[in-house]
Amino acid sequence: MIRRRKSYRQLPKSEISLGVAWRWISYQELREATNAFSETNILGSGSFGSVYKGTLSDGLDVAAKIFNLLSERVTKSFDIESQVLRTIRHRNLIKTIGCCSNIEFKALILEYMPNGSLEKWLYSHNYFLDMLKRLNIATDVALALEYLHHGLPFTVLHCDLKPSNVLLDEDMVGHVGDFGIAKLFGEGESIAQTKTLATIGYMAPEYGSEGILSTSGDVYSFGIMLLEIYTRKKPTDEMFGENLSLKSWVSQSLDENKIIEVVDANLLRREDNNFSAKKQCVLSILALAMECLINSPRERISMREVVVRLEKIKTMFLRTTKDAKDGNGEKINE
Structure with missing residues (x-):
């Protein structure tokens, strides 16, 4: 409790007011x-611990994120x-309902996302996401990051954006979650942090080499995820090896004649309508x-x-797909 009170005192007044x-x-x-x-209630697990589906006494369905307290890093993550989560609110961020905490047990109680993760929808053979x-x-993800970077009196960096950290509600609206290594920046605070906390393949070059954090690092992770959403290829896919990357593989095919070679085959076929x-659109x-x-993060x-x-x-x-249905299709220009 003493440590918690200290952490509250260190928060900016504007941040506390958002609680x-x-x-x-x-x-x-x-x-x-x-x-x-x-075990039948487990939604997922990782180095931090496990997430369980639960129904509270008032009938509310929740996701309980149980932390493994054997790791000091995991305790810090909690x-x-x-x-972070109790002080911010946005339509496209996972809502934190509360917590359960004592010396031997710590859990965050999050809103339940019935459609699971974006990763599940991209890679499971039983699910499919169309272009729109x-x-x-x-x-949705971009709006969440815009809010974290620019919509608050302080800056929040997510630091670990990837499809498994994007969850979908009953209406397939995307919600960004898992702020275990997120960072709040106050005025004059250093942006040099311990590196290698983020997921390999998604981290920005300056983070991997120098441990430098900035909003541009989240932008880079978003760019990788955007490629992954439309190619259905992970940045760590074995096909890329040492001399190729998801970024370079896509960049070689950014023209009308080659783009179909890198886009998810289920998403773009020559026989498709429109x-x-x-x-x-994909281009x-x-x-x-x-x-x-x-x-360069500055660029x-x-x-x-x-x-x-x-x-x-x-x-x-x-507009173009509507015009195509009306027999007046037109090309989408950048």
Whole structure:
């Protein structure tokens, strides 16, 4: 409690004012909600611990993120997540309902996302996301990052953006979660941090080599994820080996004749209705991703610009596909 009070005193006043009702849930209630942490209730697991589906006494379905306290890093992760998530709210961020915490047990109680992760939808043979759904989810993620970077009196860096950290609600709206290594920046705070915390393949070059954190690092991770959404290839895919990367593989095919070679085969086929409109939409999106992936962090675009561009691409795609149905198709121009 002393440590918690200290952390609150260190927060900016503007950050505290954003706090909302926070539920303190007892261990017994959480145990009953998850059927004694039954294996049948596990939604996922990782180095931090496990996530269980549960139903609280008032009937609310939740996801309980149980932390493995044997690791000092995991304990710190709990402190960071609870500090970040209880002070921010956005439609496209996972809502934290409360926590269950004592000396021997720590858990965050999160809103339940019934459609699971973006990663599941990309790589499971039983699920499929069409062009517009992928664009909507990408925009949801971009809006969440824009809010974290530019919509608060302080800056929040996610630091570990990837498809497994994007969860989908019952309406397939994307929500960014897992702030275990997120960072809040106050005025005059250093941006040099311990490196190698982020996931290999998604981290920006300056983070991997120098441990430098900035909003541009999140932009880079978003760019990689944008490529992954439309190619259905992980940045660590074995096909890339040592001399190739997802970024370089896509960049070699950014023209109308080659783009079909790198796009998810289930997403873009020559026999598809509105093939030309879909192809131009993908070209525009992958070109935007490349602007997020410029090696120099100072030259990358901001998430504000990304949101504007994605909305423009979506508007043009919808207009073109509508015109195509009316027999007046037109080419989408960048």
